[in-house]
Amino acid sequence: MMITSTFIDIDPSQAWDEVFSAPGVPRPIYKEIVDILQNFNADDLRFRFDQLGRTFSERGVTFALGGEERPFPLDLIPRIITAIEWGGLSAGIQQRVHALEAFLNDVYGHGQCLDDGIVPRALITSSPNFCREAKGIVPENAARITVSGIDIIRDETGNFRVLEDNVRIPSGVSYVIENRRAMTQSFGSLFSHYRVHPVDEYPARLLRALRRSAPEGVRNPTVVVLTPGVHNPAYFEHVLLARLMGVELVEGSDLVVMSNNVHMRTTQGERPVHVIYRRIDDKWLDPLQFRPDSIVGVAGLVNAARAKTVTIANALGNGVADDKLLYTYVPELIRYFLGEEPLLDNVESYRLGDAESLHEVLENLEKYVVKPVDGSGGKGIVIGPQADERTLTELRAILRGNPRGFIAQRTVALSTVPTFVDNHLAPRHVDLRPFAINDGEEVWVLPGGLTRVALPKGALVVNSSQGGGSKDTWVLADETLAPTPPGAKAWTRAAAHSVAPSVNGSVRQPGPAAGSRGDQ
Amino acid sequence: MSTPGSSALLQIRHVTGFVYDGIAESSYNEARMTPLALPRQRVIDALLTVHPKALQSTYRDYFDTIVTTFDLHEAHDRLEVLAEATVETFSENPNQPSITFGSLHVAKLVDTYAEYLAPTTRTTMSTIVLDELREHVPPRDDIHETVQAVITWVRDRVTYVRGSTLVSSTAQEVWAQRQGVCQDLTHVTIALLRSLGIPSRYVSGYLHSDADASIGEMVVGESHAWVEYFCGDWVGIDPTNGSGIGVHHVIVAKGREYGDVPPLKGIYNGGPSRSLGVVVEITRVG
Amino acid sequence: MSRGMLSRLAELLYWTGRYVERADDTSRIVDAYIHRIAEDPFGDLNAACHSLFAILGMEVDASIPINQETVLTQLVYDQLNPSAITGAVLAAHENARRAREVISSEMWVCLNSTRNDLGLQRREAERVGPASYLKFVRDRSALFAGLTDATISHDETWWFLVLGRSLERIDMTARLLESRLLAAEHSPDWLTLLRAAGAMESYLRQSTGGSDPEAIAAFLILDRSFPRSAYHSLTVADRCLEDLTRAGARSDVVNQARRTIRMAQTRLEYSDPRSLLSELPELLELLEQTSAAANDQITSYYFRQIAAVVWEAEGAT
Incomplete structure (x- = not known):
């Protein structure tokens, strides 16, 4: 098979490539896509790429980078995960969420795992995200982590590993939904060659989980999405989710708490609110308990949750499980709370509070990735192999001063996927954020997730707030498995429809055959 | 000076609050003014009165403190909280065993x-x-x-x-x-x-x-x-x-x-506020 | 029965409606004055400008001279004052932006592109005269009104937009007519006012009074069917409130605003068209007060917002 100059060659010694097992040799599941792309030249690719961008702009899909609204670049080559790979991944994610749920319940309850020395108490009590106000607030359906984003990477040997746990306010699912919509509109023909799990079930699942978490005895709970407002970078997602779930999008000033009951201010008077899917961080949520200068929060909200008249999702205080230092203990938490071996490994990590680890890392700083324990959005991360000497020297001093504030990880070469850059398809590093919903009874993992691409060559930090891009993520439905569960709309092969009808001489591409899109 | 085995029955009256320059439209408050039931003290009676009147709710916080919460939504120019309690205290054995430094x-x-x-x-x-x-x-x-x-x-x-x-x-x-x-x-x-x-x-x-x-x-x-x-x-x-x-x-x-453990904390919406100060009156009744 | 929309959104829609109407009507009034000034080069420009500022509620001390330049700077192009034409357009845009999710995308695009074109239009006006800018604003307001009627459901979203538009129109019609009371000799004549209200053709078609001031005043205040007549706007506002009341669950609470509006309607119904001119000052004041009172009543009934509550920690001082 010939690969034209459209694809820039991969170097398997550098990283595991998702598409090519060796230069010019596509992996079986990507064969069809590579065949199609072979026939495109740079202009064709550019045209498709621009088309995708336009679809996004028209729908107003942007995010705010440095105060400016930008389109979030979607790359046209999807990232594919086989059914078997997905089975392993989703089981690992479910296990992880269950362990973190048990951990949070314990830490805000009896603290058994602390008494038993599984996790140092000081780690918890000194964490700025440990929310003492959350003690005594137990969610009705026992789900604290209604929505989670467990970030996954694939290492040089092709194994999936957990990079980071995000259990506070993980964002990005709106891109998953919009990416799929844009791909089916602009590149629909690709779908006819694959059976891809749809992603449009997410809002319905989320709504169901939120309703299930309502205070006991409420027959028809009112659910709202609480947003900080139009200036928030993820505002677009708040609007989309509220719309797709068919619930009201509210700001802090729309809600008022009176004697521990939460109400929404409407033109027809105050209406009770029972579940709040909040996209506001703990510190800004309630000026009575936390920052009194917060104008986006709702005074008295925490006490209302405590009085069980309202459910806050995700629960207060989840941030103590987001701590990157805590991340290094999660395999032990899985063993302790679930009595199981972890299905997904961490990236090898080192706690710099431990003298031996600190010494090893300081000696070989250029080999490690150093992350602040309480960072987000990729800020503050230093990638040893890519940092200059000055940065490393400064970092050594910082680490000596505050070792507990950092962890170090072996620099993993994240897997790569061909991405459209400079009129070519060149390998770029990716990670994956799958989204999981916990309704108290089961943890459902959205088949797909957000594959984030680091657009600069060789860059390893893949994050939307650092100028990255994304890819549509396809989880293949396995034909050999049991029939797809009710409610899941699997794409059927469009073989019978693949003859393009010609209308007035123009050829129309066959779109996805069966499944309706559900929403608008 | 108290002697081992002795006790005291104390009545406490604690008044505190805030006064506003102008009015406060609404406020949310938490009072930590209720004595704890402990081996060394028995709480016979405890009552919190708020003026203007507000519905009270109670919970135990992370430190096991008894917290009374209340919110006000009518305009008011001052907030007064009165905590009254009758507590019997017992002195403890002075010979405490101790671990080494x-x-x-x-x-x-x-x-x-x-x-x-x-x-x-x-x-x-x-x-x-x-x-x-x-x-x-x-x-x-x-x-x-x-x-x-x-x-x-x-x-x-x-x-x-x-x-x-x-x-x-x-x-x-x-x-x-x-x-x-x-x-x-x-x-x-x-x-x-x-x-x-x-x-x-x-x-x-x-x-x-x-x-x-x-x-x-x-x-x-x-x-x-x-x-x-x-x-x-x-x-x-x-x-x-x-x-x-x-x-x-x-x-x-x-x-x-x-x-x-602040005795009274809260947030409000209105003109500048200052503390009413604190008045505590204790009477030994037994 | 409607569940009621968020008060915050309702208030944003109401003000969007008001500001678009304000931009439109202010542009009409200013246009009438500029017309008047152009027609009478020997007239007292300063007096005419003063009365213009006065009727727009921005009275200027009599000792300060005003000319056309001032009118343009302060009443037309000022971006910060929401009572200036440009300021009103920007205010409408800002309100709509925060309610973007409940208006149609076409309505939003209309306001957004209007805002974006202001600079270009201004430069054009500096070349060919302010009339083009004023017409631009009126045309875009008309477009917005048309899109409001055609691209969103006539439910709460629409009622609040139209309610805002109507109350503003009542107020602005009163101001337009007030120009005949203040320094009448320096103000646009009755026919010019009629034209400014876009009422010329309708008036001529139904009236027998020619350019009789009493008939013109009666048309602009009492006519039941002309959209810019005060009475008609009162009717529209009342209908919106009736629909809102019927849709809601709060029928037990008396809607003060309806009462205010109906009282004004009754007063107008009982006025004698033949002695309208002598009653004019009283009627115009009634209209402005009605608009203001209804605004307050609607705000407290439907919106009751303590906008962006700023919390203080107690005992901080």
Whole structure:
């Protein structure tokens, strides 16, 4: 098979490539896509790429980078995960969420795992995200982590590993939904060659989980999405989710708490609110308990949750499980709370509070990735192999001063996927954020997730707030498995429809055959 | 002075609140003014009255403090809270067994009391002072002796002067100005004890300050603060008076520092507010 | 029965409606004055400008001279004052932006592109005269009104937009007519006012009074069917409130605003068209007060917002 100059060659010694097992040799599941792309030249690719961008702009899909609204670049080559790979991944994610749920319940309850020395108490009590106000607030359906984003990477040997746990306010699912919509509109023909799990079930699942978490005895709970407002970078997602779930999008000033009951201010008077899917961080949520200068929060909200008249999702205080230092203990938490071996490994990590680890890392700083324990959005991360000497020297001093504030990880070469850059398809590093919903009874993992691409060559930090891009993520439905569960709309092969009808001489591409899109 | 086996029956009346420049449209508040039921004190009666009237709700917070919450939505120009309680206090056995100073530094113990060993906003002290501490008060094997020595040193360096500080004053600030009230002396003591590895916590409550008052005589008392330290068990000590804790002390709440146990905190929407001050009247009735 | 929309959104829609109407009507009034000034080069420009500022509620001290330049700077192009034409357009845009999710995308695009074109239009006006800018604003307001009627459901969203538009129109019609009371000799004549209200053709078709001031005043205040007549706007506002009341669950609470509006309607119904001119000052004041009172009543009934509550920690001082 010939690969034209459209694809820039991969170097398997550098990283595991998702598409090519060796230069010019596509992996079986990507064969069809590579065949199609072979026939495109740079202009064709550019045209498709621009088309995708336009679809996004028209729908107003942007995010705010440095105060400016930008389109979030979607790359046209999807990232594919086989059914078997997905089975392993989703089981690992479910296990992880269950362990973190048990951990949070314990830490805000009896603290058994602390008494038993599984996790140092000081780690918890000194964490700025440990929310003492959350003690005594137990969610009705026992789900604290209604929505989670467990970030996954694939290492040089092709194994999936957990990079980071995000259990506070993980964002990005709106891109998953919009990416799929844009791909089916602009590149629909690709779908006819694959059976891809749809992603449009997410809002319905989320709504169901939120309703299930309502205070006991409420027959028809009112659910709202609480947003900080139009200036928030993820505002677009708040609007989309509220719309797709068919619930009201509210700001802090729309809600008022009176004697521990939460109400929404409407033109027809105050209406009770029972579940709040909040996209506001703990510190800004309630000026009575936390920052009194917060104008986006709702005074008295925490006490209302405590009085069980309202459910806050995700629960207060989840941030103590987001701590990157805590991340290094999660395999032990899985063993302790679930009595199981972890299905997904961490990236090898080192706690710099431990003298031996600190010494090893300081000696070989250029080999490690150093992350602040309480960072987000990729800020503050230093990638040893890519940092200059000055940065490393400064970092050594910082680490000596505050070792507990950092962890170090072996620099993993994240897997790569061909991405459209400079009129070519060149390998770029990716990670994956799958989204999981916990309704108290089961943890459902959205088949797909957000594959984030680091657009600069060789860059390893893949994050939307650092100028990255994304890819549509396809989880293949396995034909050999049991029939797809009710409610899941699997794409059927469009073989019978693949003859393009010609209308007035123009050829129309066959779109996805069966499944309706559900929403608008 | 209280003698072993003695007890006291105290009636407490504590009034506090806020007055607004203009009006407040609405406010949300939490009061931590209800004495705890403990082996050393029995709460016979406790009532919180709020003016203007508001529906009250109660819960126990992380530190097990009894918290009463209430919110107001009608315009008002002042908020007054009255806490009344009748408490029977018992004096404790002064011969407290104690672990050695060395055993305080065992990893398991350090882990268990991590929260009471870590500095907080109001209990941070500069290393210069901590170094000075080690010079003047070399730790002894007997924890009680060490604590006494620290308190003697604190009382030597910081004088009790009413109104000399703010509710937000830190131990470092107090040390620098060499003056403070009971809250400050407590914070300073806690900062120093923690630096020596002695887990310490802040206790807020009341003190019937006139031991010679007769039964039925109302004494203007104090909203008071003192220290509890761990020595195998939690033991109280009053750095302001340099004394132990007796039947004239009533415990309301315990935490890492004042910020965990403010008697009345809240937020409101309206003109500038200032505190109504605090009036505490204690009557020994038995 | 409607569940009621968020008060915050309702208030944003109401003000969007008001500001678009304000931009439109202010542009009409200013246009009438500029027309008047152009027609009479020997007239007292200063007096005419003063009365223009006065009727727009921005009275200027009599000792300060005003000319056309001032009118343009302060009443037309000022971006910060929401009572200036440009300021009103920007205010409408800002309100709509925060309610973007409940208006149609076409309505939003209309306001957004209007805002974006202001600079270009201004430069054009500096070349060919302010009339083009004023017409631009009126045309875009008309477009917005048309899109409001055609691209969103006539439910709460629409009622609040139209309610805002109507109350503003009542107020602005009163101001337009007030120009005949203040310094009448320096103000546009009755026919010019009629034209400014876009009423010329309708008036001529139904009237027999020619250019009789009483008939013109009666048309602009009392006519039941002309959209810019005060009475008609009162009717529209009342209908919106009726629909809102019927849709809601709060029928037990008396809707004050309806009462205010109906009282004004009744007063107008009982006025004698033949003695309208002598009653004019009283009627115009009634209209402005009605608009203001209804605004307050609607705000407290439907919106009752303590906007962006700023919390203070108690005892901070």
